[in-house]
Amino acid sequence: MTSSPDPSSVDLSDLRAADPVRMADLPRASDPDAVALLQRVSAISSPTPAQARRGLRNRFVPLGAVAAAFLVVVVGFTVFSPSNTETALATVKTAAQEVAAADSGRATTGFEVDGVSNGVSDRAAGTAVLTFNGNNFAVTLDLDDLPQELKDQSDGMGDLLSEVETRFVDGVIYGRGGPVDDWIAVELPSVFIDQIRETADPRSVLETVQTLVETEEVGATTIEGVEVTHYQSIVDLDEKSLAESGWLAGVDSQIDVDTDGTLTVDLFVTGAGQLIKIDVFGTLAATEATDSMTATFSISTLFTDLNAVAPITAPEGVVPTPFLAGELFEEPGS
Amino acid sequence: MASSDPFDALFNSTYPQVVAYARRRTANAQDADDVVAEIYATAWRRRDQLNSIQTPLAWLYGIGLNVVRNLRRGDRRHLRLVGAAQSQAAAATHASDPADAIQIRDALATIPDDDAELLRLVAWEGLSHSEAGDVLGCSANAIGIRLHRARQRLDAALSPTSNPPHQNKASNQ
Numbered sequence: 425m426t427s428s429p430d431p432s433s434v435d436l437s438d439l440r441a442a443d444p445v446r447m448a449d450l451p452r453a454s455d456p457d458a459v460a461l462l463q464r465v466s467a468i469s470s471p472t473p474a475q476a477r478r479g480l481r482n483r484f485v486p487l488g489a490v491a492a493a494f495l496v497v498v499v500g501f502t503v504f505s506p507s508n509t510e511t512a513l514a515t516v517k518t519a520a521q522e523v524a525a526a527d528s529g530r531a532t533t534g535f536e537v538d539g540v541s542n543g544v545s546d547r548a549a550g551t552a553v554l555t556f557n558g559n560n561f562a563v564t565l566d567l568d569d570l571p572q573e574l575k576d577q578s579d580g581m582g583d584l585l586s587e588v589e590t591r592f593v594d595g596v597i598y599g600r601g602g603p604v605d606d607w608i609a610v611e612l613p614s615v616f617i618d619q620i621r622e623t624a625d626p627r628s629v630l631e632t633v634q635t636l637v638e639t640e641e642v643g644a645t646t647i648e649g650v651e652v653t654h655y656q657s658i659v660d661l662d663e664k665s666l667a668e669s670g671w672l673a674g675v676d677s678q679i680d681v682d683t684d685g686t687l688t689v690d691l692f693v694t695g696a697g698q699l700i701k702i703d704v705f706g707t708l709a710a711t712e713a714t715d716s717m718t719a720t721f722s723i724s725t726l727f728t729d730l731n732a733v734a735p736i737t738a739p740e741g742v743v744p745t746p747f748l749a750g751e752l753f754e755e756p757g758s
Numbered sequence: 759m760a761s762s763d764p765f766d767a768l769f770n771s772t773y774p775q776v777v778a779y780a781r782r783r784t785a786n787a788q789d790a791d792d793v794v795a796e797i798y799a800t801a802w803r804r805r806d807q808l809n810s811i812q813t814p815l816a817w818l819y820g821i822g823l824n825v826v827r828n829l830r831r832g833d834r835r836h837l838r839l840v841g842a843a844q845s846q847a848a849a850a851t852h853a854s855d856p857a858d859a860i861q862i863r864d865a866l867a868t869i870p871d872d873d874a875e876l877l878r879l880v881a882w883e884g885l886s887h888s889e890a891g892d893v894l895g896c897s898a899n900a901i902g903i904r905l906h907r908a909r910q911r912l913d914a915a916l917s918p919t920s921n922p923p924h925q926n927k928a929s930n931q
Contacts, residue, residue: 439881439912442862445778453773457791462769465798640903658903688900707895720895 528557528733533725555729560736561592593738609744645692647701648726652692701726764808768818769798775883776818782882783826796825816892819883823875823893865915873908880905 451458536549550567565588591598598609642654692701704723773794780793800821811817866874872894879890887898887905894901 436881438858438862439866439877442859442866443782443882444859444863445781445882447774447778450774450777450781453770458769458773461795461798462766465769465795465802466765656899656903658900688896705897 526730528555529730530555530728530733531725532728533723535721535723537721539720555733555736557733557736560594561590562736563590563592564588565590591736591738593736596738596744598739598742607739607742609738609742611744639691642690647692650694650700652694652700655691655693657689657691698730699727765802765805768801768808768814772815772818775815776822779819779822779883782878783822793822793825797822800825813889813892815883816885816889819879819885820893820895861916862912865912868915869908869911873904873911876901876904876908877912 453459453462531554533552533554534550535552536547538547548567550565552566553564555562589600596609596611598607600607639655639657642656645652645654688705690701690703690705691699693699702725705721707720776794776797777790780790780797781787784790784793797818801818804821807817808814866877876890876894879885879893880887885893887901890905891898891901896904
């Protein structure tokens with residue numbers, strides 16, 4: 425194994441010279457202690473399939489929550505507020521605000537989450553298309569892949585979630601999906617309207633996303649035939665939790681998944697100074713004492729049709745029913 | 759010791775390197791032995807992945823990363839692990855170590871854990887950017903960026919001290 429050269433002020437050869445371990449002093453695999461260790465390890469019984477499934481059940485639910493939450497984050501990423509003033513950051517910020525200033529537009533997000541727990545792999549994948557016009561939104565969620573454990577638990581929930589269409593129009597949520605062809609509608613109290621608007625509106629999260637502290641220009645490339653400049657930012661979740669970094673505070677406090685890892689954020693800005701694509705790749709790691717769980721996620725969002733989306737309207741023939749507190753949600757603060 | 763068992767082969771081909779990995783991150787040989795045992799126990803539970811593992815050492819180091827983190831988080835006793843700067847640096851010091859080496863290890867123990875871990879993987883474990891990326895779960899490109907930043911932080915940690923070894927070399931560049 426060799427290390428790649430990397431220009432920096434600290435020489436790696438100095439670091440190598442500071443290695444506290446001398447390989448010549450180390451035990452060999454044939455030493456009695458090593459042989460005994462191998463025998464002890466090989467005597468460990470493997471987890472039963474039932475144990476492995478229980479582990480998955482406990483882990484992929486929060487993973488699914490993380491995946492769903494990151495969808496929101498990526499949509500919200502259109503208007504982040506970088507916290508330093510480097511040129512690249514300033515360019516990206518301005519480009520994002522171009523999108524934020526749009527009256528209407530479309531964000532198409534594809535996502536994949538792969539997790540490994542107790543040696544068992546599973547994944548979730550899908551596409552979300554969010555269209556906005558003024559204060560109204562339409563979201564179509566198409567899940568290609570759900571973790572098997574979730575499918576098993578939800579008795580058809582996988583089918584239900586496979587293609588869900590939602591509209592948020594003038595304070596009413598309309599939805600249909602899976603085996604349900606007819607629209608249903610719920611009229612929400614204003615407190616929920618505000619919460620949903622803050623979460624879903626790609627133009628309203630300027631205050632909540634403050635993580636980008638380093639961004640650098642990578643080079644030129646082409647997206648959908650458009651020449652763009654590629655920028656990249658690394659968000660180090662080892663140093664800050666999601667909540668500390670300003671991301672997903674609610675999710676971070678509710679799920680038992682640590683946020684060690686790294687987010688690599690690739691941003692693409694057109695020559696006209698408009699942010700048209702964001703790719704986020706990252707890893708999360710669990711902190712449980714006995715087993716480790718890792719998840720890798722990849723999310724790509726493409727912004728199109730800025731200021732060119734027709735008004736979003738309520739489906740015809742659907743009568744909204746009043747929201748009944750406690751039936752679907754608890755009122756905030758109750 | 760030849761063996762047809764894939765796990766035995768993995769153990770026999772990696773044991774010294776894994777011991778070195780553990781000793782570099784612990785305060786004494788006993789703690790290192792615990793880490794080595796846990797790494798191989800975890801690898802054993804995941805042995806069905808062995809056929810698809812491209813770089814076994816990087817895979818084991820990735821397990822080791824979680825083992826060390828879990829021990830640090832889960833047990834007061836393991837405050838002696840990396841992160842407890844003075845104890846680690848002191849325990850890792852050989853009588854014949856030059857002052858520069860001690861100084862660098864002291865500085866390494868004061869920078870953020872993840873920066874220090876990346877520097878150890880590249881400088882001490884000898885991993886390439888790609889292999890370090892496999893361990894830490896990010897791209898080689900991201901490793902390059904993080905490595906540059908880690909070295910800057912190490913440089914800053916060394917700068918208040920007198921005549922650290924890097925300063926002379928930096929001035930020649």
